[in-house]
Amino acid sequence: MAILSQTEAQDILKKVIGFSTADECDATLNGSLEGNVRSARNSISTAGAVDNVSLAVTSYFGKRSGTATCNQFDEATLRRCVQRAEEIARLAPESPEYMPLLGPQTYLSSPQSFAASTAGITPDYRASQMAASMQYCDQKKLSSAGFLNDQAGFVAKRNSKGLEAYQRSSNLDFSITVRTLDGLGSGYAATDFTDSSKFDAKNLTAIAASKASASVGAKAIEPGKYTVILEPNALVSNSDASLLGALMRSFDARSADEGRSFLSKKGGGNRKGEKLFDERVTIYSDPTNAEVPDLTFSGDGRPQQRTTWIEKGVVKNLYTSRYWAQKTGIPDLPNPGGFIMEGGTQSTADLIKGTKKGILVTRLWYIRPVDPQTLLFTGLTRDGTFYIENGAIKFPVKNFRFNESPVIMLNNLEAIGRPVRLNGNLVPPLKIRDFTFTSLSDAV
Amino acid sequence: MNRRDFTALTGLAAGALWLPSYPSLAGNLADPAALLEPGLDVAAKKRLADVALNAAKAAGATYADIRIQRTLNQGIFTREKQVQGISNTESFGVGIRVIANGTWGFASTNNVTDAGIAKTAQQAVAIAKANAKVQKEPVKLAPQKGYGEVAWKTPIEKNAFEVPIKEKVDLLLAANGAALDNGASFVNSAMFQVNEQKYFASTDGSYIDQDIHRIYPTFGVTVVDRASGKFRSRQSLSSPMGMGYEYLTPQAADKMAGPAGSGVIGYKNSYDILEDAALAAKQTKQKLTCKSVVPGKYDLILDPHHLGLTIHESVGHPLELDRVLGYEANYAGTSFATLEWKKKNIPYGSKQVNIVADKLQRNSLGAVGYDDEGVKTKEWNLIDQGKLVDYQKIRDQAGIVGQTASDGCCYSQSWRDVQFQRMANISLKPSATKMSVDELVSKVDKGIYIVGNGSFSIDQQRYNSQFGGQLFYAIEKGKITEMLEDVAYQTNTLEFWGACAGSCDQRDYRFAGFFNDGKGQPSQSSAVSHGSATSRFNGVNVINTARKIG
Numbered sequence: 003m004a005i006l007s008q009t010e011a012q013d014i015l016k017k018v019i020g021f022s023t024a025d026e027c028d029a030t031l032n033g034s035l036e037g038n039v040r041s042a043r044n045s046i047s048t049a050g051a052v053d054n055v056s057l058a059v060t061s062y063f064g065k066r067s068g069t070a071t072c073n074q075f076d077e078a079t080l081r082r083c084v085q086r087a088e089e090i091a092r093l094a095p096e097s098p099e100y101m102p103l104l105g106p107q108t109y110l111s112s113p114q115s116f117a118a119s120t121a122g123i124t125p126d127y128r129a130s131q132m133a134a135s136m137q138y139c140d141q142k143k144l145s146s147a148g149f150l151n152d153q154a155g156f157v158a159k160r161n162s163k164g165l166e167a168y169q170r171s172s173n174l175d176f177s178i179t180v181r182t183l184d185g186l187g188s189g190y191a192a193t194d195f196t197d198s199s200k201f202d203a204k205n206l207t208a209i210a211a212s213k214a215s216a217s218v219g220a221k222a223i224e225p226g227k228y229t230v231i232l233e234p235n236a237l238v239s240n241s242d243a244s245l246l247g248a249l250m251r252s253f254d255a256r257s258a259d260e261g262r263s264f265l266s267k268k269g270g271g272n273r274k275g276e277k278l279f280d281e282r283v284t285i286y287s288d289p290t291n292a293e294v295p296d297l298t299f300s301g302d303g304r305p306q307q308r309t310t311w312i313e314k315g316v317v318k319n320l321y322t323s324r325y326w327a328q329k330t331g332i333p334d335l336p337n338p339g340g341f342i343m344e345g346g347t348q349s350t351a352d353l354i355k356g357t358k359k360g361i362l363v364t365r366l367w368y369i370r371p372v373d374p375q376t377l378l379f380t381g382l383t384r385d386g387t388f389y390i391e392n393g394a395i396k397f398p399v400k401n402f403r404f405n406e407s408p409v410i411m412l413n414n415l416e417a418i419g420r421p422v423r424l425n426g427n428l429v430p431p432l433k434i435r436d437f438t439f440t441s442l443s444d445a446v
Numbered sequence: 447m448n449r450r451d452f453t454a455l456t457g458l459a460a461g462a463l464w465l466p467s468y469p470s471l472a473g474n475l476a477d478p479a480a481l482l483e484p485g486l487d488v489a490a491k492k493r494l495a496d497v498a499l500n501a502a503k504a505a506g507a508t509y510a511d512i513r514i515q516r517t518l519n520q521g522i523f524t525r526e527k528q529v530q531g532i533s534n535t536e537s538f539g540v541g542i543r544v545i546a547n548g549t550w551g552f553a554s555t556n557n558v559t560d561a562g563i564a565k566t567a568q569q570a571v572a573i574a575k576a577n578a579k580v581q582k583e584p585v586k587l588a589p590q591k592g593y594g595e596v597a598w599k600t601p602i603e604k605n606a607f608e609v610p611i612k613e614k615v616d617l618l619l620a621a622n623g624a625a626l627d628n629g630a631s632f633v634n635s636a637m638f639q640v641n642e643q644k645y646f647a648s649t650d651g652s653y654i655d656q657d658i659h660r661i662y663p664t665f666g667v668t669v670v671d672r673a674s675g676k677f678r679s680r681q682s683l684s685s686p687m688g689m690g691y692e693y694l695t696p697q698a699a700d701k702m703a704g705p706a707g708s709g710v711i712g713y714k715n716s717y718d719i720l721e722d723a724a725l726a727a728k729q730t731k732q733k734l735t736c737k738s739v740v741p742g743k744y745d746l747i748l749d750p751h752h753l754g755l756t757i758h759e760s761v762g763h764p765l766e767l768d769r770v771l772g773y774e775a776n777y778a779g780t781s782f783a784t785l786e787w788k789k790k791n792i793p794y795g796s797k798q799v800n801i802v803a804d805k806l807q808r809n810s811l812g813a814v815g816y817d818d819e820g821v822k823t824k825e826w827n828l829i830d831q832g833k834l835v836d837y838q839k840i841r842d843q844a845g846i847v848g849q850t851a852s853d854g855c856c857y858s859q860s861w862r863d864v865q866f867q868r869m870a871n872i873s874l875k876p877s878a879t880k881m882s883v884d885e886l887v888s889k890v891d892k893g894i895y896i897v898g899n900g901s902f903s904i905d906q907q908r909y910n911s912q913f914g915g916q917l918f919y920a921i922e923k924g925k926i927t928e929m930l931e932d933v934a935y936q937t938n939t940l941e942f943w944g945a946c947a948g949s950c951d952q953r954d955y956r957f958a959g960f961f962n963d964g965k966g967q968p969s970q971s972s973a974v975s976h977g978s979a980t981s982r983f984n985g986v987n988v989i990n991t992a993r994k995i996g
Contacts, residue, residue, distance in 0.1 A: 040967055042773040045582040049573050050552040050864050073556055095529050095615070125576040133580035147775035149967040179776040185784075188775075241777055241969070260632060261670035261677055264995060268675030278996060367779075368903045372914060372934060375677060376993040380912050380934075382905045403903075403910055403936065409995045440989060441936050443910035444782070 004035040004053050004155060005121060008168040011158035014057070014075055019162050021084040024061035024091060026103045027162040028303075031057050034155025035121065039128040042147040044136045049128065061087040065100035068093070099325040104303045106164040115295035116170035117197035121154035123174070128152070131176075131203040138207050139180055144214055146207065148178040152198060159303055167299045173426075174198040175240055179385060180210040181446075182218055187398075188446050189213025190365050190385035192235055194425060196295055213364055213386035220398040220446070223389065225439040229360035229416065231353050231390070232432045236366045236383075240425040243369040245379060247425075249408040250285070250341050252377060253311055255320035255332055264377045264409060265317065272320065279315040280415040286310040287338035293423050300336035309335055315412075345421040345430030353419050353433050355393040360433070362388040362395060366404070377407045382443055401446075402439035411437065485516040485538070485643050486558075488655050492595070495647035497560050498542050501567035503649065506575070507544035507551075509587060510567065511648035511819060514540050514558070515861040518607060518641040524618045525634045526626065532611060539861035542567045546574035548584030552864040588844035588852050590821055592651020598815025600659040601808060602690030606639040609691045617694065618663075621723040625667045628727035631677075635665035635723075638686070638961065640973075644818075652820040660811055660973055661693050662686035662961050663719055667726040671734050678733040678931075680726045680916050683751055683898055684717045686959040686973060688811045693717055702954060704749065705887040707926035708919050710897050712751055714956040715809050729917055729929075736929040739918065741990045745893035745947075746935060746983045747886060752915050753874070754958020754976035755899035760939040761794075761801055762872040762976070764908035765828050767839040771846060778965045779906025782939070783834060785847065793832045795943025800875040801829040803838055805854055810871045810975035811959045812855075818865035821854035828872065832943070840867045859970040866966055873977035876955045883950055883980050893921035894933060894988065899958065901934060912936045914991070932992040942983060950979035 006014075011031050018029040033055035040048045060069045061084065068090025072083040128150050139146040154172040159165060177192035191210040195201050237246045258265035258272035265273045288308040289296035298306050302324060310318045319335055327334035354362060364386030372378040383401045390396065411434050419431035486494075495512050502510035521533040539556035540563055551574025555566040606614075618635040625633040642658040663684050670677040687693050696718035704710030711718075711725065748756065764781040768774055783794070805812050805823035816822055819841055827835050839847065840856040858865035887895065898916025905911075918933040919926045957975040964971055 038968060039577065040776075042775060043583065043771070046549060046577040046580060047773055048550050048552060048864050048866065049577050050554070051569060051573060052554050052862050054556055054862075090534075094532070097530075098528055099530075125573045129576045129580055132577075136580065136582075145772065145775075147772060149776055151968060177776055181772070181775060181780075185780075190776075241967075261672055261675070262632065262668050262679075266670075266675060266677070268673075270672055367906055370901050370903045372901045372912075372991045373932075373993065374679070376995045378991060378993050380901065380903045382903070382910065384906055401905060401910075403905075403912060405912075405989070405991065407993060407995060410993070413996065441910060441987075443905045443907075444938070445779075445905035445907035445909050 004033045004055055005170065006031070006033055006156060008158070011156060011168055012160060012166065015158060015160035017077065018057065018059055018080055018084055019160055021081045022061060022162055024063055024088050026062040028060045028103055029057065029160050031055070031158045032155065034153050036151070036153040037123060037125065037128060038149065038151040039132050040149050041132050041136055044139050044146055046132060049125070057083065059083050059087040061091045063091050065096040066091050066094045067097065101324045101328065103161045103163045104165050106166065107299070107303060107305055109167060109298040109305050110290050110307060112169065112290045112295045112298050114292055115196060115297065116154070116172050120152055120172035120174050120196065120198040123152045123198060135178060135203040135207040138204050139211060142211050143183060144180050144211050145183055146178055146180045148176065150176045150203065157297065159299065161303065165303050167303065169297055171297065172196055174201055176201065176203055176206060177240065178207050178210045180207065180214040182214055186446055187214045187218035188385045189217060190235065192240060192424065194240065194423065216388070217386050217398040220400045222400045222442055225402055225441050227436040227438055229357065229433065229435045230437040231350060231357065231360060231362045232434060233350055233364055234422050234424045234429040234431055236363045237432065238425050238427050238429050242367060245366065245369065245408040245411065246343065246429060248379060249377065250311065253320050255322040255330070256326045258320060259330065264375065265320065274317050274320055277316045278409060279312060279412040281315040282415055282418055283312055283315050283412050284344040285312040285341055287341050289339065291342060294340050294342065294426055294428055296339040296426065304334065304336045306336060306338060309338060311341070340426035342428040343421060343430055345418045348417065348419045350419055350431045353417055353431055354390055354395065356417065357390045357433065358392060360390045361399065362390055372405060377409050378405060379407065380405045401443040403441045403443060404438055405440045406438045491645040491655070492647065492653050494558065494563055495645065495653065498540065498563045498567045499647060499649050501564040502542065502544045502571055505568045505571035507546045507571050509545040509649055510542065511646065512540055512542050513818060513858065513861055514645040516643040517860055520607060520639045522611065522614050522618060522637045524615065524622060526622055526632065527619065529615055537860060540566065541858065541861045541863065542570045543864060544570045544574055545585050546571045547578035549574045549578040549581045550585055551577070554862045585842050586845045588841045588850055590650050590841060590852065593654065593820070594651065595653045597655040599657040600688055600813065602659045603692040604690040605659070606661050606691040607641060617719065621665055621719045624720045624724040625727040628724045629669060629731045630667045630727040631670040632668040633665055633723065638662040646816065646818060646820055648820050650820060654816045654820060656815060658814060659690055660686060660688055661690065663694060663717060665723055667723065667730050669727070669730040669734060676734055678730050680730045680733070681898065682726065683712055683722055683916070684719065685751065685957050686811060686961040687809050687957065688813050689809050694719065702956065704897065705883045705895060705926050708895060710917065712749055712956065732929050733931055736931050738932045738992050739930045739988060739990050741988055743985045744988050745890045746986045747890060747893055747895045747921065747980060748983065749897045749980050750956045750978045751898045751958045752896050753978045753981055755902055756913055757872055757874055757976045757978060758960060758974070759902060759904045760908055760911055760942060761828065762869045764939065765837050766867060766869060767837040767843045767847065768867045770837060771843065774965065777967050782907045782909050788834050791833065793944060794829050794834045794940065795832040796946045797831045798946050798948050799829055799832045799943050801872060802826065802875060803828050803853070803870040803872050805870050807871055807975070807977065810957060811973035812871035812975055817854040817856040818858050819852070819856040821852045821856065823854040826853060838867065838870055843867065857972050859972060863968065863970050868965065868972045869963060869974045871975045871977070874949065874981065876952045876979035877949045879951065881948065881950045883954060886948070886950055886980060886982055887921055887926065888924040890921045890982065891923060894930065895919040895921055895926060896933070909938050911939065932990045933988060934991050935986045935988050937986055942986065945983045945985055947982040947984050949981040952979070954979040
């Protein structure tokens, strides 16, 4: 049941809209099949599977709205769901920010967002991938903890104004932490794919294992300002807040206009059009990108299109709610799913070769906001931190706590490497000068 | 902790239509009346549970448990003078966990029929058998007697779901009004209510029916100075509680005054949202112009709303046995407090530090009668006069540390997710001798009084941490002198607890609660409380967090 075809999904939604007696009606159908397996100490710890489809109906009477859902799809249940949404709408307070539903929209096509290989994953496939990872660590006398999660599903929308949308998507995420048996070394690697046929757990485990072995015997060096090479896992995360993720989530027009964002302008207004970053920084989103295909419509039905957020260091666009776009007359741009940061051709290894003195950071962790005014964040390095001298890694170093703003970081840019897919984004490794480490940590 | 959940909720309030992906509200949107409809009766649940247990055993399981769970959530979101959204969600389904060939398997479904349950039980066994082929550490469960048919309810006085939405909306809008009247530029407020109707049954012979309630009113006030471009915020000093709507009826006895000269008011077992919102606006205005802290060593006086988060991060998490053993290495991390470290008898803190774990305290978020693998809950010591004496553990971990019983701290956020070891309430015992907040402050020569939990970060083994707060006040020669800004302290867990120089007594003891503590993969959320009284920590390193951007 979980992955309905476009026809099956729209047939249900047509019935739903047909039952509506409200001024406007909007219906969204979501379904997914998900599976996971988790390991620790080179052994399977837990595993699970979830199968779910659900319908959400929102009815509008004037500026009042109400939502109800169900997960059974017989005619009586659908009718009851619509009636319930209408009952709630009649009782709801009027919303001063009400916007009429959108009419028919034209969406880009992004068929690569779904792969049958991922949808067909079985418990045996998950067990065999995890087994290959664990066996590699057994052979190397290392201890691993990993997580493999796959999901395949669809989302379909329809409303009483004629809007119609449907798209399937799939995703496989895998992350692995490898530690030396004495607990003195730790390494990490993570990856994600739309198409699981590209995935090989053992290859990724080898990267984490190599970092674990190389990080034993870390030396303490004084905290302070250092040139750093931040690998993609230090810039975005699938399990924590992140410096680039936090930056992109701060591009909300309303917060900027209201004076409570780093993008607010002194005296009023926002900083769109200002050059706030190094001229080599360009970040955009594109749901049709073959490497990071994404949904081509947003939750409220607006089209997702290629949008440039930062171009050559200049803030080009801010995302917005439909209400705020209409009120202020700015482009009506929804918050994107993933983002793409343009980069160069150098690998992380190339960036290391070009570094006289610096620190290689595999991953940053427990990243939390300290001051929204400057977008200052704190967090720590983790799972592989190394001192670089004359173009080579010299020795592992103890982990640091940092206090840094991605705004300052993207002004202190020394070099940009080749982007790789991570957590649905394309992110290059970055070489940054004067990155601020404020204390040492004994954590491995 | 996972504060991103709160951000996600405010995103929902702004009109996002898709079903929320955050765990604590995962479920289907429902209308308020439906939330009061009774779920399945106990006899029907017992019959369905037996379908699962029998199907699992028939498929080859040596152990099985089932949770038939209905979770109701209501979230009300407002900003300034308007309601942004009201979310009513209901989620119903079953999660079935089995051991087959010495390996765990788990599957869940919202198809709560005999056929759906039997199929799900078989799927859980199939997953266990697939993984058993590559399993090296067979699961060993601590023995657990069956309790037969038993029940437990959160002792609430007023079911928040029975309070008309209008009454709750009016209260939030009144709080917003109080903030705006006192100088707030913006105010967002929200109220979250949770009811877990959880039926657990296992092949050990337990059939446990529980009705669990939680509530969390909160707000954030922002004041913007357009001329300077500066803005500051202050969050509510409420705490999420294991209570009903009675938490929103202020009682004078529950108002806890901060030290003289601070004007701070904290809250015990009831909350005055109108008073707090008005104070928050006034204090946030002060923050715009107050002195930026001079970095250095200070004696810190930490209020319970703040200290609860430090306890959570630097004691609660490192003493979770799954972290200690390496089961969370790939996500939340491990722990410095390993079994080997414990044997060395290195002090965890000063002699003043006595920390207990429990799942019993009335009004706490962790209080339940039985955990999610059918173990009756209890209280136990973790740190006794500064010395580590025990961890938090569940049935498949007890044997690893040579113990014969679980501590009863297994939890799953919903029917969809597998249960695993989660943090109990972890609390610092108050001073046994009489000590008021004013007396505690009077002995400090150069210090800072920190109120409320703010920014927080700690490494994956729980050594190095950095904490901010909501309000900071300078203490000079035993008196509060002025408000400070840009304060955060960086510390090491053992140094921090070693610097604990005493606490106030039971009169000042209260909870700080956390609604969305994240752990596990897929990540799950749990709610937990931490009790403490205002406490003193000597010679802590304070940094200045002010920066300039272009």
